[in-house]
Amino acid sequence: MAETLRRVLSSGSAAGTGEGNTTEVGPPLLLLGGPGSGKTALLFASALEAAGEGRGPVLFLTRRPLQSLPRGTRAPLEPLRLQKIRFQYPPSTRELLRFLCSAHEARGPVPSLLLLDGLEEYLAEDPGTQEAAYLAALLLDTAAHFSQVGPGGGCGLIVALQTQEGDSGDALQLALLQRYFPAQCWLQPDALGPGEHCLRACLEPGGRGPRAEWWVAFRPDGEMTITPCPHQPSNPSSDKGSSSGGQP
Amino acid sequence: MWSFSVDAYYGPVLHHPRLKFVFGSSAVQALDLVDRQSITLISSPSGRRVYQVLGSSGKTYTCLASCHYCSCPAFAFSVLWKSDSLLCKHLLAVYLSQVTSTCQQLSVSDKQLTDILLTEKTHEA
Numbered sequence: 001m002a003e004t005l006r007r008v009l010s011s012g013s014a015a016g017t018g019e020g021n022t023t024e025v026g027p028p029l030l031l032l033g034g035p036g037s038g039k040t041a042l043l044f045a046s047a048l049e050a051a052g053e054g055r056g057p058v059l060f061l062t063r064r065p066l067q068s069l070p071r072g073t074r075a076p077l078e079p080l081r082l083q084k085i086r087f088q089y090p091p092s093t094r095e096l097l098r099f100l101c102s103a104h105e106a107r108g109p110v111p112s113l114l115l116l117d118g119l120e121e122y123l124a125e126d127p128g129t130q131e132a133a134y135l136a137a138l139l140l141d142t143a144a145h146f147s148q149v150g151p152g153g154g155c156g157l158i159v160a161l162q163t164q165e166g167d168s169g170d171a172l173q174l175a176l177l178q179r180y181f182p183a184q185c186w187l188q189p190d191a192l193g194p195g196e197h198c199l200r201a202c203l204e205p206g207g208r209g210p211r212a213e214w215w216v217a218f219r220p221d222g223e224m225t226i227t228p229c230p231h232q233p234s235n236p237s238s239d240k241g242s243s244s245g246g247q248p
Numbered sequence: 249m250w251s252f253s254v255d256a257y258y259g260p261v262l263h264h265p266r267l268k269f270v271f272g273s274s275a276v277q278a279l280d281l282v283d284r285q286s287i288t289l290i291s292s293p294s295g296r297r298v299y300q301v302l303g304s305s306g307k308t309y310t311c312l313a314s315c316h317y318c319s320c321p322a323f324a325f326s327v328l329w330k331s332d333s334l335l336c337k338h339l340l341a342v343y344l345s346q347v348t349s350t351c352q353q354l355s356v357s358d359k360q361l362t363d364i365l366l367t368e369k370t371h372e373a
Binding site: 140 | 294313315316328358359362
């Protein structure tokens with residue numbers, strides 16, 4: 001769901017009213033980064049953004065309840081928005097699969113955004129290639145079904161996956177996942193950015209529009225601020241790490 | 249790396265003389281599956297859909313409608329692991345039957361569709 005994430009990242013900078021009223025969801029997006037790189041915070045910010053759009057509810061799937069609600073997001077933590085975010089906590093891969101396979105049985109308003117945090121935990125249970133592909137494919141299929149039967153605008157999909165430094169065993173799995181998710185956003189530590197704990201978010205929108213980068217900074221109290229990077233990239237930078245998954 | 253956007257593959261499928269060049273031996277086998285009416289589009293009252301293909305061995309494989317996934321071993325091996333094929337013959341047969349409107353149709357309940365999606369994962373080689 002590249003467009004929602006792009007709106008979250010773009011509007012983190014100065015200008016007030018945001019990007020206009022486009023509610024196009026964009027392609028499914030994979031959010032990648034190491035531990036503590038802000039994936040959950042960005043997922044939650046996307047949830048708040050979508051919850052304020054006046055369309056369907058947001059489904060937030062994660063293994064464990066969030067310890068605290070991330071702060072400093074552009075969209076306010078209004079009760080009405082929070083009510084539209086439905087948290088589910090599938091405790092195992094099997095339960096997650098059951099949830100996705102039965103998603104069409106649910107009654108009530110059709111979700112406008114499907115979020116999954118911690119894909120790596122579910123994949124760790126069942127690390128085979130076909131299992132990973134099936135989970136990714138089912139996530140896409142569930143979002144596609146919601147898009148089909150929902151009121152309009154489609155249902156977006158953002159999935160967060162924790163990556164580890166230098167673990168080549170996961171390279172095949174990551175390459176496989178990248179084939180299912182046309183858009184990706186990488187979060188990497190950046191010592192050059194503002195603030196002590198600063199990350200660079202590189203958004204590859206999967207063919208729609210140029211690559212773009214922002215700095216995401218976290219203060220010690222958890223407050224998150226987002227600013228665009230002063231120079232936008234023309235080539236993949238060297239700090240992208242081993243598995244940058246070059247786009248064709 | 250090739251992405252799994254379904255739209256990207258309608259182009260080559262429609263240009264028949266290029267089928268064998270692009271898809272190799274899968275093309276002939278896929279056409280055979282279409283001829284034998286082996287593809288069924290399963291839908292439920294919810295509107296969700298999935299495909300099932302009766303393979304030449306008599307086994308039934310499940311293919312998702314919205315993105316590239318097939319439960320057959322060839323998909324896992326050639327497409328996902330070795331990356332030397334774009335599609336297995338079952339997926340190619342699904343797309344051919346869409347283009348030529350030759351799918352069988354089957355309606356099931358929402359619960360039955362859930363079971364079909366859940367159990368297809370357990371196909372072994």
